Amino acid sequence: MTSDGFSFSTDYFELFGLQPAIDIDVQALRDAFMQLQRQYHPDRFAAGSATEKRLAVQITSYVNEAQQVLNDPLMRAAYCLKLRGVDTDNETDSSMPADFLMEQIELREELEEIEDASEPYEQLETVRDQLQERQNEFQSETRDCLASDDLDGARAAVRKWQFMHKLDREAQSIEARLDDNH
Amino acid sequence: MAYSDKVIDHYENPRNVGKMDAKDKNVGTGMVGAPACGDVMRLQIKVDDAGVIEDAKFKTYGCGSAIASSSLVTEWVKGKTLEEAAAIKNMEIAEELALPPVKIHCSVLAEDAIAAAIEDLREKRGEKTESAA
Numbered sequence: 001m002t003s004d005g006f007s008f009s010t011d012y013f014e015l016f017g018l019q020p021a022i023d024i025d026v027q028a029l030r031d032a033f034m035q036l037q038r039q040y041h042p043d044r045f046a047a048g049s050a051t052e053k054r055l056a057v058q059i060t061s062y063v064n065e066a067q068q069v070l071n072d073p074l075m076r077a078a079y080c081l082k083l084r085g086v087d088t089d090n091e092t093d094s095s096m097p098a099d100f101l102m103e104q105i106e107l108r109e110e111l112e113e114i115e116d117a118s119e120p121y122e123q124l125e126t127v128r129d130q131l132q133e134r135q136n137e138f139q140s141e142t143r144d145c146l147a148s149d150d151l152d153g154a155r156a157a158v159r160k161w162q163f164m165h166k167l168d169r170e171a172q173s174i175e176a177r178l179d180d181n182h
Numbered sequence: 183m184a185y186s187d188k189v190i191d192h193y194e195n196p197r198n199v200g201k202m203d204a205k206d207k208n209v210g211t212g213m214v215g216a217p218a219c220g221d222v223m224r225l226q227i228k229v230d231d232a233g234v235i236e237d238a239k240f241k242t243y244g245c246g247s248a249i250a251s252s253s254l255v256t257e258w259v260k261g262k263t264l265e266e267a268a269a270i271k272n273m274e275i276a277e278e279l280a281l282p283p284v285k286i287h288c289s290v291l292a293e294d295a296i297a298a299a300i301e302d303l304r305e306k307r308g309e310k311t312e313s314a315a
Contacts, residue, residue: 092287094214094294101213104222108243159217166220 006040006059011083012066022077022143024070033067074135074165077142077158086151088158096159104163107131111170120178124171131168135161185246186280192250197257200239202226210303212295216287221248225295227259227267229303235259235267240295247285251275251292264300 013020016032038044040063045056069075078088107127114123138161145153185193201224204211208229215222221244228237238256242249254275259267275281275289 089218092290094216094291095298096213096215096217098213101215101222101224104215105213105224105241105243108222162217163215163220163222170220 006055008058008062012070012079013083015063015066016070018070020080020083022073022080022139022146024076026071029067029070033063036063073139074158074161077139077154077161080146081151081154081158084151086155088155088162096163100160100163104167107167108170111167111174114174115177121175124175124178128168128171131164131171134164135168138164185250188254188279189246189250189281192253192279193246196240196249196253198237198239198253199241201241202228202237202239207306208303210299210301210306212298212300212302214291214294214298216244216248216291218287219244219248221245221288221291223248223252223291223295225252225255225292225299227296227299227303229264233263235262235264244291245285245288247279247281247288248291250279251281251289252295254278255292255296259296264303267296268300270296 011020013024015036016029018024018028018032037060040056040059042053042056042060045053048056069079081088107130110123110127114120114127117123138157141157142154142161145151145157202209202211204226206228210227210229212225213223221242223240223242223244225240226238227235230236238259240252240256242252255270258270270293272286272289272293275292276286279289281289
């Protein structure tokens with residue numbers, strides 16, 4: 001086996017033979033991922049030199065990381081922007097539209113009250129539907145902005161999407177806690 | 183991750199949690215958020231006629247370090263003028279709370295929140311805001 005020709009500077013889309021985009025062929029990603037996993041599986045380098053073994057492990061972890069990013073719509077969108085030189089995660093930029101942050105706080109307050117509500121599951125479902133809807137909106141917005149090369153707009157949409165995604169994760173853990181207590 | 187005693191103290195006994203009337207002309211509201219962790223912070227200050235901060239409230243949805251940073255800032259700004267409050271730097275917060283490097287951004291959030299609250303108040307009072315960030 002050989003790992004010649006593998007480059008760690010290959011972007012994730014290229015790695016799986018995909019076009020960089022918000023929407024991808026999920027089946028094609030799966031197929032290409034499995035093929036690369038087989039190709040660089042460390043077991044296949046068992047007879048190789050220490051360098052080759054180490055390289056196989058590094059490639060495998062690079063491929064896994066790439067798959068995780070591309071398989072998640074939000075991470076994929078942020079990665080699309082990163083490829084175009086836009087950082088969505090800049091920790092020193094905390095300015096978000098005030099009305100958006102108001103909505104965040106209201107949603108957080110709603111989530112906070114759910115555990116003491118009389119019909120917690122129903123309320124949770126309502127909030128989660130709302131969160132899903134908002135995430136879909138920001139996904140479309142990101143797609144539209146990218147299509148018209150509006151990188152600032154795409155960045156703003158991804159940042160909002162990240163907040164909604166995070167809230168949905170919180171909602172999921174509330175659901176898990178409810179399940180534990182019932 | 184191990185939190186410092188001061189972070190734990192502020193987290194378990196947050197000071198000045200609450201809300202003030204955002205429409206009050208003597209109340210400035212600052213809201214900021216960090217997309218990477220999903221933290222949201224609302225910080226409000228109330229000034230007296232002399233322009234001295236007489237009260238401060240906050241509500242933070244986030245990790246312990248973010249809550250502690252905003253709690254600490256509400257304590258620090260009381261009794262300060264807007265100029266003095268605006269001079270608070272995130273590294274002072276981070277040092278006081280002994281925040282580890284990965285949590286420094288929580289103190290940045292608190293600094294940004296107080297800056298936003300001061301700006302909101304100055305706009306309300308018809309004062310010119312500094313253009314420099």
